[in-house]
Amino acid sequence: MKPAVDSSLVLTSLVKRYGNTVAVDGIDLTIPSGSYCCLLGPSGCGKTSTLRMIAGHELASDGQILLGNKYITYSAAADRGTAMMFQSYALFPHLSVLDNVAFSWKMRGKPVPERQARAKELLALVSMTPYLARLPSELSGGQQQRVALARALMTEPRVLLLDEPLSALDPFLRVQMRAELKRWQQELGFTFVHVTHSQEEAMALADQVVVMNHGRIEQTGSPREVFNAPRSEFVARFMGAHNVIASEAGPIAVRADRMQLTRSASGTTRPAAVKAIEYQGTYVQLSLVPQGAQGEKADAQWTATLPDAEFDAAPWQPGDTAHVSWLPHAAHALQPSA
Ligand SMILES: Nc1ncnc2c1ncn2[C@@H]1O[C@H](COP(=O)(O)OP(=O)(O)OP(=O)(O)O)[C@@H](O)[C@H]1O
Numbered sequence: 001m002k003p004a005v006d007s008s009l010v011l012t013s014l015v016k017r018y019g020n021t022v023a024v025d026g027i028d029l030t031i032p033s034g035s036y037c038c039l040l041g042p043s044g045c046g047k048t049s050t051l052r053m054i055a056g057h058e059l060a061s062d063g064q065i066l067l068g069n070k071y072i073t074y075s076a077a078a079d080r081g082t083a084m085m086f087q088s089y090a091l092f093p094h095l096s097v098l099d100n101v102a103f104s105w106k107m108r109g110k111p112v113p114e115r116q117a118r119a120k121e122l123l124a125l126v127s128m129t130p131y132l133a134r135l136p137s138e139l140s141g142g143q144q145q146r147v148a149l150a151r152a153l154m155t156e157p158r159v160l161l162l163d164e165p166l167s168a169l170d171p172f173l174r175v176q177m178r179a180e181l182k183r184w185q186q187e188l189g190f191t192f193v194h195v196t197h198s199q200e201e202a203m204a205l206a207d208q209v210v211v212m213n214h215g216r217i218e219q220t221g222s223p224r225e226v227f228n229a230p231r232s233e234f235v236a237r238f239m240g241a242h243n244v245i246a247s248e249a250g251p252i253a254v255r256a257d258r259m260q261l262t263r264s265a266s267g268t269t270r271p272a273a274v275k276a277i278e279y280q281g282t283y284v285q286l287s288l289v290p291q292g293a294q295g296e297k298a299d300a301q302w303t304a305t306l307p308d309a310e311f312d313a314a315p316w317q318p319g320d321t322a323h324v325s326w327l328p329h330a331a332h333a334l335q336p337s338a
Pocket residue numbers: 018021022023024041042043044045046047048049050197
């Protein structure tokens with residue numbers, strides 16, 4: 001049921017100021033129609049403000065928002081063609097599942113059979129047909145979330161906005177719901193914009209990851225592009241599993257699993273003391289302190305991960321000296337932050 005409507009979003013020089021605080025500092029972003037976009041970044045980087053400006057829950061201080069071929073920058077929230085799904089599901093506690101979902105059509109004066117039929121269709125999409133008569137208090141967190149999604153879909157949005165939708169769930173349910181979100185987005189075929197501070201969640205879900213820092217976009221790309229070629233030190237550190245290493249040509253990023261360790265020095269290796277070893281199941285993680293490397297900060301620490309079989313064949317001990325190297329293509333030059 002892929003709709004043919006254009007649900008692309010274009011943000012141009014978008015700014016949000018709260019008094020003297022610049023929460024979003026002139027971002028430019030194109031989100032293709034029908035894609036899954038994750039806005040990713042640490043607390044306070046401006047991702048929720050960006051989402052709320054798209055939703056119309058905050059007015060942009062400057063810049064433009066284009067949905068399809070229509071500027072919605074100053075439109076009322078209800079007229080934008082967007083729907084928001086919140087972290088707290090905000091269902092009406094006294095209404096049944098069916099009535100919660102049908103509510104927006106009731107407000108629009110649609111007849112009972114019509115609104116109930118559509119609500120049932122959407123509740124079937126989110127596998128909630130057996131629970132139509134329940135109250136929200138009689139549902140689990142994951143089930144409440146499904147109902148909240150069905151309710152958001154009743155408004156027939158072209159863009160669904162999700163603000164940390166998985167953060168209230170336990171880790172097991174989070175992974176399950178994540179897979180379902182992806183499936184629903186593919187079935188519905190329109191644009192999803194999902195705010196998260198979890199790089200793991202963004203990598204699992206997104207077609208396009210947008211890494212934000214201090215109200216600006218640090219990097220945009222597919223999860224693979226962003227993970228394998230972080231543009232800045234901030235992105236390398238935020239995505240995790242990377243080392244930021246000083247080199248003559250400036251800082252470089254090397255993935256932890258691309259660090260090669262040997263027991264003797266050669267021309268290109270750098271010495272490091274093995275500080276700690278953690279067994280992680282399929283791999284073993286070593287914390288390394290570089291020894292007298294030029295340009296490294298005094299508190300620099302590197303991480304190397306070795307497949308468990310490789311580690312077991314020649315185990316390292318804390319206090320050992322490892323000589324570290326990497327293949328040329330494993331090193332990525334880092335730019336200064338935006
Ligand atoms: N209503 C507000 N009034 C004043 N300042 C605000 C308001 N909302 C957000 N801010 C500030 O704007 C900046 C960006 O906030 P925003 O909520 O967009 O970030 P975020 O990346 O979504 O953070 P989090 O992950 O913690 O929700 C922060 O410095 C925040 O304190």
